[in-house]
Amino acid sequence: MIHSFKVKRNETHRDYLTLQELHHLERKKFLTVRMEIIRDAFVFACYTGLAYAELVRLSEEHIHIGNDGEEWIVIDRTKTDIRCRVPLLPKAKAIIIKYKSFPESENKRRLLPIHSNQKMNEYLKELATICGINKNLSMHVARHTFATSVTLSNGVPLETVSKMLGHTSIKTTQIYARIVDSKISADMKGLAMRMGMTEIG
Structure with missing residues (x-):
């Protein structure tokens, strides 16, 4: 008799940077x-997801003017073919401007001079060491940072974040919401301890 079972993955353990x-x-x-360049590419991902x-x-063809008159990134996700629509935050826009005439960007007609994924992740580990950040930096961490520290922690609704990340299901985005909730809970417990509050029995 064959028993089928599902492997439960610990989805809530996702590294991200605090603000x-x-x-x-x-x-x-x-x-x-x-x-x-590595730092700027990572930071850009933190502000765009x-x-x-x-x-x-990412190229000029992915930058569109929205109904609000602002610049948006509109791009289909390679993984799911779902369209992402992300308003460009000022810090992300500044990085695009910085590399506008950069030879490596111009030659490939891309907005940013991005290395191979393997090289990026290799250099990001070096970046973490230089900056004293004790986390395993990768491009995934930048995406997680956008979801947690940049958007959800600052009151951007779950549905909006889900759309910007190009998730196929809001359940995927809820993983980040749980991370944010656990952080809020830990912060408030710390606050209660510092204020000398005890549980009411």
């Missing part, structure tokens, strides 16, 4: 252009 860590990364001065597959092919 403090993200801002520290943004302010860091680097001695090499290589590390600056784009996965590596979309980031590497």
Whole structure:
């Protein structure tokens, strides 16, 4: 008799940067252009939620003016073919402007000079060490940071975040909401302890 079973994955363990860590990364001065490019690509992903597959092919054709008169990224996800529509935050827009005339970007007709995924993740580990961030940085971490620290933690509704990330189901996005809730819970428990509050029996 064959028993079927499902492997339960621990979906809530997803590394992401806090806003403090993200801002520290943004302010860091680097001695090499290589590390600056890696940092900027990572930060751009933190403010747009784009996965590596979309980031590497991002070009002028993906920038559109929305009904609000602002610039939006409109791109189909490679993984699911679902369309992502993400308003460009000022910090993301500044990074695009910074690399507009960059030779590597112009040659490939891309908005950002992105390395291979393997190289990106390799350099991101180096970046984490330089910046004193004790987390396993990858392009996935940037996407998770957008979902948690940049959007959900700042009151952007779950449905909106789900649309911007191009998720096929809102259940996928709810994983990030649980992470945010657990952080709020831990913060409030810490606050109660600091204020000398005890549980009411």
